[in-house]
Amino acid sequence: MRLYGYAGKILRINLSKKSYAVEPLKDSLIKHFIGGRGFGIKILWDELPANIDPLSPENKIVVSVGPLTGTKVQSASRWVAQFKSPLTGIYCRSVGGGYFGAELKFAGYDAIIVEGKAEKPTYIWIHDDNVEFRDASKVWGLTTLFTRDIILDETDKRAKMIMIGPAGERLVKISAIVTDDWRTAGRGGGGAVMGSKGLKAIVVRGSKRPEIYDDQTLSDAVNEQIKAYREWPAVPPADFRRLGTNTGTYVWYFMGNFPTYNFQQREWDGIERFRPEILESYIIGHKGCYACAMQCGKIFKITNGPYGGIAWDFPELETEWSFGGIVGVNNIEAITYANMLCDLYGLDTISTGVAIAFAVELCEKSIIDKTETDGLELNWGKPEIVVELVRRIALRIGNLGNLLAEGVRRAAEIIGRGSERYAMHIKGLEMPAYDPRAMKGQGLGLVTGTIGASHAISWNKFEILGVPKKADPLAIEGKAELTKYVQDEMAVCETAVFCKLIVNHDVVNPVFYSRVLYSATGIEEFKDPKYLWKVGERIWNLERLFNVREGIDGKYDILPERFLKEPHPRNPAKGQIFELEPLLKDYYRVRGWDEQGIPTKEKLAELEIP
Ligand code: SF4
Numbered sequence: 001m002r003l004y005g006y007a008g009k010i011l012r013i014n015l016s017k018k019s020y021a022v023e024p025l026k027d028s029l030i031k032h033f034i035g036g037r038g039f040g041i042k043i044l045w046d047e048l049p050a051n052i053d054p055l056s057p058e059n060k061i062v063v064s065v066g067p068l069t070g071t072k073v074q075s076a077s078r079w080v081a082q083f084k085s086p087l088t089g090i091y092c093r094s095v096g097g098g099y100f101g102a103e104l105k106f107a108g109y110d111a112i113i114v115e116g117k118a119e120k121p122t123y124i125w126i127h128d129d130n131v132e133f134r135d136a137s138k139v140w141g142l143t144t145l146f147t148r149d150i151i152l153d154e155t156d157k158r159a160k161m162i163m164i165g166p167a168g169e170r171l172v173k174i175s176a177i178v179t180d181d182w183r184t185a186g187r188g189g190g191g192a193v194m195g196s197k198g199l200k201a202i203v204v205r206g207s208k209r210p211e212i213y214d215d216q217t218l219s220d221a222v223n224e225q226i227k228a229y230r231e232w233p234a235v236p237p238a239d240f241r242r243l244g245t246n247t248g249t250y251v252w253y254f255m256g257n258f259p260t261y262n263f264q265q266r267e268w269d270g271i272e273r274f275r276p277e278i279l280e281s282y283i284i285g286h287k288g289c290y291a292c293a294m295q296c297g298k299i300f301k302i303t304n305g306p307y308g309g310i311a312w313d314f315p316e317l318e319t320e321w322s323f324g325g326i327v328g329v330n331n332i333e334a335i336t337y338a339n340m341l342c343d344l345y346g347l348d349t350i351s352t353g354v355a356i357a358f359a360v361e362l363c364e365k366s367i368i369d370k371t372e373t374d375g376l377e378l379n380w381g382k383p384e385i386v387v388e389l390v391r392r393i394a395l396r397i398g399n400l401g402n403l404l405a406e407g408v409r410r411a412a413e414i415i416g417r418g419s420e421r422y423a424m425h426i427k428g429l430e431m432p433a434y435d436p437r438a439m440k441g442q443g444l445g446l447v448t449g450t451i452g453a454s455h456a457i458s459w460n461k462f463e464i465l466g467v468p469k470k471a472d473p474l475a476i477e478g479k480a481e482l483t484k485y486v487q488d489e490m491a492v493c494e495t496a497v498f499c500k501l502i503v504n505h506d507v508v509n510p511v512f513y514s515r516v517l518y519s520a521t522g523i524e525e526f527k528d529p530k531y532l533w534k535v536g537e538r539i540w541n542l543e544r545l546f547n548v549r550e551g552i553d554g555k556y557d558i559l560p561e562r563f564l565k566e567p568h569p570r571n572p573a574k575g576q577i578f579e580l581e582p583l584l585k586d587y588y589r590v591r592g593w594d595e596q597g598i599p600t601k602e603k604l605a606e607l608e609i610p
Contacts (some may be wrong), residue, residue: 001027003025003030003211003521004210004211004212004213004520004521004522005067005068005071005210005211005212005213005517005520005521005522006025006030006035006067006110006210006521007025007105007108007109007110007208007210008024008025008108008110009022009023009024009025009108009109009110010022010023010024010025010039010109010110010111010112010113011023011109011111011112011113011126011131012112012113012115013112013113013114013115013124013131014115014116015057015114015115015116015117015118015122015133015197015198015199016057016115016116016117016118016119017116018118018133020131022129025110029042030523031523031525032535032538032608033495033535033538033539034066034067034492034495034496034517034526034532034535035064035065035066035067035069035110035495035496035497036064036065036066036069036078036079036080036494036495036496036497037064037080037082037093037095037491037494037495037497037539038491038495038535038538038539039062039064039110039111039495040062040064040080040081040082040093040111041082041091041093041539041542041543041546042542043060043062043082043111043113044060044062044082044083044084044091044546045542045545045546047060047113048060048084050549050550051550051551052084054083054084054085054086054089054189054192054193054196055086055171055192055193055196056117056196057115057116057117057196057197059083059084059193059196059197060083060113060114060115061081061082061083061113061114061190061193061194061197062080062081062082062083062111062112062113062114063079063080063081063082063104063111063112063114063162063202064079064080064082064110064111064112064497065077065078065079065080065101065102065104065105065109065110065111065497066110066494066495066496066497067210067495067496067517067520067521068496068497068498068516068517068520069101069102069104069105069210069496069497070101070102070103070105070106070209070210070290071210071212071218071291071520072218072219072222072291073218073221073222073225073291073496073516073520074222074225074226074229074291074292074293074294074502075289075291075292075294075498075499075501075502075508076291076496076497076498076499076516077097077099077101077102077289077290077291077292077497078095078096078097078101078289078494078497078498078499079095079096079097079100079101079104079162079185079497080093080094080095080185080494080497081093081094081095081096081162081177081185081190082094083188083190083193084193084550085188085189085190085193085428085429085451086171086173086189086192086193086196087173087174087188087189087192087351087407087428087429088188088189088427088428088429088451088452089428089550090427090428090450090451090452090546090547090550090552091450091451091543091546091547091550092187092188092189092190092451093188093450093451093457093494093543094176094177094185094186094187094188094190094451095185095456095494095497095500096162096177096179096183096184096185097179097183097288097289097499098160098179098180098181098182098183098289098290099160099179099180099181099289099290100160100161100162100179100180100183100204101290101497102160102290102291103159103160103204103205103206104126104160104204104206105206105208105210106204106205106206106207106208106209107126107127107128107204107205107206107208108128108129108206108208109126112126112202114194114197114199114202116197117196117197117198118133118197118198118199119198120135120136120137120198121135121136121137121139121140121198121200122134122135122136122198122199122200123136123139123151123163123199123200123201123202123203124199124201124202124203125155125159125203126202126203126204126205127155127156127159127204127205127206128205128206128207128208134154136151136198136200136201138150139151139200139201140169140200141166141169142165142166143165143166143344143345143346144163144164144165144178144182144343144344144345144346145344147163147165147200147201148161148163148180151163151201151203152180152203155203155205156205158205159203159204159205160179160180160203160204160205161179161180161201161202161203161204162177162178162179162180162185162201162202163177163178163179163180163200163201163202163346164176164177164178164191164194164195164199164200164201164346165178165191165344165345165346165347165394166345166346166394166395167191167192167345167346167347167393167394167395167405168190168191168192168194168195168346169195169200170195170394170395170396170405171192171195171196172189172191172192172347172393172394172396172405173189173192173405173406173407173410174189174347174348174351174352174355174393174405174407174430175189175190175191175192175195175346175347175348175394176190176191176342176346176347176348177190177191177194177346178191178343178346181287182313182343183289183297184343184348186347186348186349186350186351187348187350187351187429187451187454188348188429188451188452189348189407191346191347210520212519212520213518213519213520213521213522214518214519214522215519217515217519218516218519218520221512221515221516221519222516224507225507225508225512226293228505228506228507229241229293229294229505229507230293232505240294240296240501241286241293241294241295241296242280243276243279243280243283243298244296244297244298244314244316245296245316245317245318245501246276246279246280246298246314246317246320247276247317248317249274249276249279249317249320249321250271250274250275250276252317252321252433253268253271253274253325254572255438255439255464255473255572256435256437256438256439256473256568256570256571256572256573256576257433257434257435257438257439258271258321258325258433259321259325259326259431259433259434259435260325260326260328261326261327261328261357261361261380262326262327262354262357262358262360262361262422262424263326263424263431263435263560263562263563264361264562264566264569265435265568265569265570266569266570267569267570268325268328270324270325270328270329270330270381271325271330272330273330273331273332274320274324274330274332278332279314279320279332282300282301282302282314282332282336283298283299283300283301283314284299284300284301284311285298285299285311286298286299287299287313289499292499294501294502296501297313297314298313298314299311299312299313299314300312300313300314300315300332300336302333302336302337304333305333306333306334306384307333307334307336307337307387308333310336310337310340312336312339312340312343313339313340313343314336314339315332315335315336315338315339315349316349317433318349318350318432318433318455319335319338319339319342319349319350319353320332320335321353321433322349322350322352322353322354322433323335323338323339323349323352323353323356323386323390325433326353326354326357326433327353327356327357327360327380327381327382327385327386328380328381329381329382329383329386330381331383333383334383334384334386334387335383335386337387338386338387338390341387341390341391341394342390342394345390345391345394345395346394347390347393347394348430350430350432350433351407351408351429351430352389352390352393352404353386354408354424354425354430354431355393355404355407355408355411355430356385356386356389356390356393356404357424358404358408358411358412358419358422358423358424359373359378359389359400359403359404360378360379360380360385361422362415362419362422363378363379364379364380365422367415367417367418367419367422368415368419372399372400372415373399373400374392374397374398374399374400374401376388376389376400389401389404392404393405403415407425407428407429407430408423408424408425408430409423409425409428410428411423421560421561421562422562423560424560424562425452425453425560426446426447426449426452426453426558426559426560427449427451427452427453427552427556428452429449429451429452429453429454430453431446431453431560432446432453432454432455432456433455434446434455435563435568435573436559436563436578437563437567437568437573437576437577437578438473438474438568438572438573438576439460439463439464439473439474440463440473440474440475440476440479440578440579440583441460441462441463441471441473441479441482441483441486442455442458442459442460442463442464442473443559443563443578443583444458444479444480444483444583444584444587445457445458445459445460445483445486445487446458446559447557447558447559447580447583447584448483448487448557448584448587450540450543450544450546450547451543453559456490456500457487457490458483458486458487458490459486459490459500459503459504460482460483460486461486461503461504462482462486463482465504467504467506468506468509473573474572474573474576476579476582476583476586479583479586480583480586480587480589480590480591481590483587484537484587484590484591487536487540488533488536488537488540489503489510489533489536490503490536491535491536491537491539491540492513492532492533492535492536492539493513495535495536495539496513496516496517510529510532510533511529513529513532514526514527514528514529514531514532517532534607537607538607538608538609541591541599541603541604541607541609542609544593544597544598544599545599545604545609548598548599553596553597553598554584554588554595554596554597554598555596557584557597558580559578559580563577563578564577564578564580565577584597591603592606
């Protein structure tokens with residue numbers, strides 16, 4: 001079969017043997033899983049034995065792209081890293097942006113599978129059909145900025161790369177995989193998986209371009225997409241293209257999200273520092289990912305105060321929260337600085353901020369004191385503590401740095417003394433900037449997320465933005481159906497690989513997905529949105545099955561008791577708790593799973609999962 005849209009090849013790399021093989025992309029894999037996240041979960045499901053140590057050579061990293069990657073379709077050139085997570089012990093998918101995904105396709109591959117463990121620090125240099133194992137000793141121990149510059153000097157300045165910083169090398173469980181332009185795949189500890197393999201970076205350069213089945217139809221769809229983007233205020237009256245995710249920061253707080261003080265949610269006048277016009281005053285430039293007219297990335301310039309002298313990628317909404325609201329810090333300069341350190345050391349900003357907030361609350365509750373914090377005085381609203389702890393976590397400095405480097409679930413297990421009540425995570429993955437008490441559908445998505453507490457994987461646009469239609473965030477009726485819808489939709493998006501920020505746009509809808517996927521590939525089945533949704537549901541169920549194989553069933557669909565017992569203290573969610581039982585029961589019914597939350601034989605047969 002002649003392939004359009006795809007490169008048609010998977011590159012399998014074995015670090016232990018210093019060998020590689022090029023495998024053809026199978027027709028059945030394409031039809032059943034489309035690309036990106038679909039390819040990754042199918043490969044991990046088939047190839048990873050149950051109960052392996054995520055930091056052992058047995059773990060694998062699949063980095064995959066989709067049939068729209070490297071094409072002119074807007075916001076569709078992201079890449080997906082998938083592995084068994086050392087942070088959660090279950091399946092993980094972590095998505096990054098920039099130009100790496102497109103370059104991988106140009107080099108002629110739809111996915112890379114990395115296996116084994118290198119004898120000494122290594123980076124992989126892929127230039128079209130040539131694959132080299134290169135000595136990374138020179139850059140081992142260096143931050144991502146120095147690593148990038150040295151490796152691009154040694155290879156090709158036009159190459160694109162993913163890499164780890166010192167945090168990944170030190171097996172920090174909340175470490176990230178970082179691109180040459182800081183469009184990070186942060187969640188789940190992918191940096192530590194690369195570090196455990198002695199893999200510092202994957203560098204690619206390609207000269208091929210994907211062939212398109214129907215270029216005219218694809219161009220027409222893309223032109224409509226760009227026109228609609230230009231007219232799109234994601235959160236009126238702010239402008240997403242002008243401010244990026246900063247658009248939502250101030251608004252989130254007044255929805256009952258942007259949780260303060262480790263989800264204690266006390267009123268916080270510090271939110272006034274996050275008004276769009278204040279954030280905008282820091283912006284000196286715009287950037288983004290391959291083929292995306294949105295260019296939502298912003299460059300912040302900090303000139304004054306102790307963090308002055310830097311110009312760096314803006315902290316996303318989630319980072320403004322994780323180094324801001326959750327730790328009571330309203331100093332945007334310090335937040336930007338902490339964000340820069342995370343990019344340089346290779347840390348997930350969400351998990352890092354939640355880990356710091358956990359430690360501060362333990363001090364507030366007198367569960368730990370200065371003898372366990374290496375002398376640091378931990379209090380809310382201290383920017384210098386946040387910046388210092390980012391460094392200590394990344395480099396595993398001292399008792400506290402080492403503890404928090406394990407993530408909050410493991411840190412609470414080690415500390416004991418009731419500390420687990422303040423560890424804000426689901427299935428080991430730290431919570432994002434959403435409060436399940438304030439948005440019941442979003443909360444249900446977090447509880448049932450196949451990677452743990454990920455906002456992205458179940459982003460409930462019905463509740464958050466009121467698109468494609470408005471849903472009352474505090475109601476529980478009908479939320480199981482909406483949660484399933486957004487979860488399956490995001491799984492479809494991440495096969496292409498579309499950006500999650502774009503699924504809120506009404507031009508990017510089921511008809512659009514089928515139109516661009518069909519015109520790019522010519523695959524008849526992709527014409528039908530219902531077929532695509534079935535693929536999304538298949539991916540979600542297979543991810544769930546992966547976790548069931550690891551011993552994770554409905555017993556683990558739980559969340560911190562704060563959400564179940566402490567009523568939300570702020571309007572508009574004042575007095576609300578999260579109604580776990582009825583929501584979950586309804587969700588299992590809608591999913592066609594049994595009472596233990598396990599997909600039934602009938603459901604698996606319907607989805608053609610063997
Ligand atoms: Fe990248 Fe932003 Fe475009 Fe998403 S919307 S693809 S993050 S530039």
